[in-house]
Amino acid sequence: MEVxxxxxxxxxxxxxxxxxxxxxIRPGERWVLAGANGAGKTQLLKIIxxxxxxxxxxxxxxxxxxxxxxxxxxxxxxxxIGYVGPERQDKYTRYGWNHTVEQVVATGxxxxxxxxxxxxxxxxxxxxxxLRRLRIEPLARRRFLTLSxxxxxxxxxxxxxxSKPGMLLLDELLNGLDEANHQRALRWLERTARARLPxxxxxxxxxxxxxxxxxxxVLEQGRVVYRGxxxxxxxxxxxxxQTETSxxxxxxAGGRRSSDRPLVRLTNAHVHLDxxxxxxxxxxxxxxxxxxxxxxxxxSGKTTLLRTLYGDHGVAVGGRIERIGVEPGVPLxxxxxxxxxxxxxxxxxxxxxxxxxxxxxxxxxxxIGLNDAPTAADRAAxxxxxxxxxxxxxxxxxxxxxxxxxxxxxxxxxxxxxxxxLLLLDEPFSGVDEPTRRDLAERIEARVAGGTAVxxxxxxxxxxxxxxxxxxxxxxxxxxxxxxxxxxxxxxxRRPPARRSTRRRHSLT
Numbered sequence: 001m002e003v004x005x006x007x008x009x010x011x012x013x014x015x016x017x018x019x020x021x022x023x024x025i026r027p028g029e030r031w032v033l034a035g036a037n038g039a040g041k042t043q044l045l046k047i048i049x050x051x052x053x054x055x056x057x058x059x060x061x062x063x064x065x066x067x068x069x070x071x072x073x074x075x076x077x078x079x080x081i082g083y084v085g086p087e088r089q090d091k092y093t094r095y096g097w098n099h100t101v102e103q104v105v106a107t108g109x110x111x112x113x114x115x116x117x118x119x120x121x122x123x124x125x126x127x128x129x130x131l132r133r134l135r136i137e138p139l140a141r142r143r144f145l146t147l148s149x150x151x152x153x154x155x156x157x158x159x160x161x162x163s164k165p166g167m168l169l170l171d172e173l174l175n176g177l178d179e180a181n182h183q184r185a186l187r188w189l190e191r192t193a194r195a196r197l198p199x200x201x202x203x204x205x206x207x208x209x210x211x212x213x214x215x216x217x218v219l220e221q222g223r224v225v226y227r228g229x230x231x232x233x234x235x236x237x238x239x240x241x242q243t244e245t246s247x248x249x250x251x252x253a254g255g256r257r258s259s260d261r262p263l264v265r266l267t268n269a270h271v272h273l274d275x276x277x278x279x280x281x282x283x284x285x286x287x288x289x290x291x292x293x294x295x296x297x298x299x300s301g302k303t304t305l306l307r308t309l310y311g312d313h314g315v316a317v318g319g320r321i322e323r324i325g326v327e328p329g330v331p332l333x334x335x336x337x338x339x340x341x342x343x344x345x346x347x348x349x350x351x352x353x354x355x356x357x358x359x360x361x362x363x364x365x366x367x368i369g370l371n372d373a374p375t376a377a378d379r380a381a382x383x384x385x386x387x388x389x390x391x392x393x394x395x396x397x398x399x400x401x402x403x404x405x406x407x408x409x410x411x412x413x414x415x416x417x418x419x420x421x422l423l424l425l426d427e428p429f430s431g432v433d434e435p436t437r438r439d440l441a442e443r444i445e446a447r448v449a450g451g452t453a454v455x456x457x458x459x460x461x462x463x464x465x466x467x468x469x470x471x472x473x474x475x476x477x478x479x480x481x482x483x484x485x486x487x488x489x490x491x492x493x494r495r496p497p498a499r500r501s502t503r504r505r506h507s508l509t
Contacts, residue, residue: 001027001064001065001066001077001080001081001166001167001198002024002025002026002027002063002064002065002066002198003023003024003025003048003062003063003064003065003167004023004024004025004061004062004063004064004065005021005022005023005024005047005048005061005062006022006059006060006061006062006063007020007021007022007057007059007060007061008020008021008022008023008044008047008054008060008062009021009054009055009057009060010040010043010047010052010054010055010222011055012401013397013401016221016222017040017043017222018040018043018044018047018054018219018222018223019222019223020223020224021040021044021219021222021223021224022224023044023217023224023227025048025167025198025200026198027196027197027198028195028196028197028198028214029198029214029215030189030192030193030198030199030201030210030212030213030214030215031198031199031200031201031213031214031215031216031217032200032201032202032203032209032213032215032216032217032230032233032235033045033200033201033202033203033216033217033218033219034202034203034204034216034217034218034219034235034238034239035218035219035220035238036220036238036405036433036435037403037404037405037406037409037431037432037433037436038221038402038403038405038406039219039220039221039222039403040219040221040222040403041171041202041219041403042085042087042171042202042403042404043403044219045083045085045169045171045200045202047062048074048081048167048169048200049074049078049081049083049169050073050074050075050078050081051083062074064076064077066080066166077166079111079163080165080166080167081165081166081167081168081169082108082160082161082163082165082167082168082169083160083168083169083171084153084156084157084159084160084168084169084170084171084173085169085170085171085172085173086171086172086175086344086347086404086431087171087404088156089149089152089153089156089348090344090347090348091113091348092104092144092145092152093145093345093348093349094348094349096145097113097114097144097145098143098144098145098146098274099114099115099143099144100140100141100142100143100144101131101136101139101140101141101142101143101144101147101155102119102124102127102140102141103115103119104144104155104156104159105127105130105131105155105158105159105162106119106123106124106126106127106162107159108130108158108159108160108161108162108163109123109126109127109162109163111163126162127140127158127162128140129162130158130159130161130162131158133158133161133188134154134157134158134161134184134185134188135184136151136154136155136158139151139155142276143273143274143276145273146273146274146276146278147299148176148298148299148300148302148303149176149298149303149344149426149427149430150176150177150178150181150298150299150459151298151299153173153175153176153177154177154181154184154185154298157170157173157185165197166197167197167198167199167200168197168198168199168200169199169200170199170200170201170202171202171404172202172203172204172404172430172431173185173201173203174186174201174203174205174208175427175430175431176298176344176427176430176459177298177459178296178297178298178459179459180297181297181298182208182459186208186210189201189210189212189213190210190211190212191212192212193211193212201213203239204239204405204431204432204433204434205239206235206236206239208239209230209235209239213230214229214230215227215228215229215230215233216228216229216230216233216235218233218234218235218238239434260287260288261324262285262286262287262322262324263286263287263288263323263324263421263422263453264284264285264286264309264321264322264323264324264422265284265285265286265320265321265322266282266283266284266285266308266309266315266319266320266321267283267319267320267321267322268281268282268283268318268319268320269281269282269283269308269315269316269319269320269321270282270315270316270318270319271301271304271308271313271314271315271316271477272316273304273313277477278301278304278313278477279301279304279305279308279477279478280476280477280478281319281478281479282301282305282319282477282478282479283479283482284305284472284479284482286309286422286453286455287453288421288451288452288453289448289451289452289453289469290453290454290455290469290470291444291448291453291454291456291465291467291468291469291470292453292454292455292456292468292469292470292471292472293456293457293458293464293465293468293470293471293472293485294306294455294456294457294458294471294472294473294474295457295458295459295471295472295473295474296473296474296475296480297475298459299476300474300475300476300477301474301476301477301478302426302457302474303343303426303457304477305455305457305472305474306341306343306424306425306426306455306457307343308321309321309422309424309455310336310339310341310424311323311332311335311336323335325338333366336366337364337365337366337418338418338420338421338422339366339420339421339422339423339424340363340414340415340416340417340418340420340422340423340424341366341415341423341424341426342408342411342412342414342415342423342424342425342426342428343411343424343425343426343427344426344427344430346368346411346414347399347404347407347408347411349368350362350368350369350399351369351399352398352399352400353398353399353400354369354398354399355395355396355397355398355399356386356391356394356395356396356397356399356402356410356413357379357382357383357386357395357396358370358374359399359410359411359414360381360382360385360386360410360413360414360417361374361378361379361381361382361417362414363385363413363414363415363416363417363418364377364378364381364382364417364418381417381418382395382413382417383395384417385413385414385416385417386410386413388413388416388443389409389410389412389413389416389439389443390409390439391406391409391410391413394406394410404431405431405432405433405436408428408429408430408431408432409432409436409440412428412440412443416443420452421452421453422452422453422454422455423444423447423452423453423454423455423456424455425444425454425455425456425457426456426457427457427458427459428440428444428456428458429441429458429460429463437463441463441465444456444465444467445465445466445467448465448467449467468485469484469485470482470483470484470485471483471484471485471486
């Protein structure tokens, strides 16, 4: 497929999102799309896919060429464009679509959102081939909502592949993938160099740029600031470069003694999600001022652990979870209101017509949306939290108009709004640009220094905060290590092996 955009403009409530964007994507071209949070990357991909319509100006034009025919709108070719991104992934959470992975991937064959009939034998062969290509065959019988965030992303990529698209749009495809799956996805992207399939990959990270990429487009505040060969692209100015942080195992704030009562304690905890055992025999104690980093492969149980600590999942008989202040007769809600939570599922759970201010206000009550009219204290606290994170200008915007990175910052403000004793941060830097990541990391460090306990999951060693005091390594739901930060040379994520390519490597400077 070939797509030609000319002088595209997009406005939302009088606010410019995209302005004067012209772009041609030809067969065989593989584009990297870069820019800061809120630059307009996702909206531009949606305009190409046909799920968003540009603002009429009389000058704008879209042309699609497919199999020798041309169209002026995407309606006739929408089914030929494969789209993978966090918003599509969130739909499964929002609507409770908990089909098996085989069924989800098979919907790509028939290009439907949900399974309308049982997969045929031919469908199963196509699905199995796609799962093999991405090496995720063991997930076929699993329920989609029991998968980790990264496993869901790969399943949806397989869904896009079985549709045999004419073009692929990959919005932050590599977010949330562990090292092995990250390399697996990169290798698949690099193998596309032998095909005519054009694709566009949006990213914030330099290590996400595959060797097979041929072109780059960079957006700044809705305008194109670079469009052309990737060899000359100034990507180093726009994409985060992974660097090691030094975790010194800094003593916890306040000089806590080991005899102090923990905020949360797990003892021999097993957690079941449907018929899948997500955590097995986990014991863990979190005290004030601790900063725990939880790491492990996709599907190791990291998100389940955080949601269990928060109270979304129960512990099976034979294990125990204790939360400070929660005694018999005391509702769990009392504990939740002392906890700040940042997690991808919250972006799906909140209704898209809520404003950023309403979402932050909901953090005062640990609710999804607002059960009652906000009080003056709720509104004042939300204003302070939004101001703290530089979000005052977004306060009245509905969620559907925010970028993924902007929404992540709103969730940070929501988590901060009640001065929490415990912060649970699930891949907190996913989808944010480098300046935002640095700012959020500094705020996490300040909270730990003030005595707040933090439990944070991440796949990237570079994201471990300098104040990290403890680490927890999970593998298939079981604890491989839990304790003080190990020696850096042992705990550092191994660098991926150099990728060999017959093509000349592009310049990133």
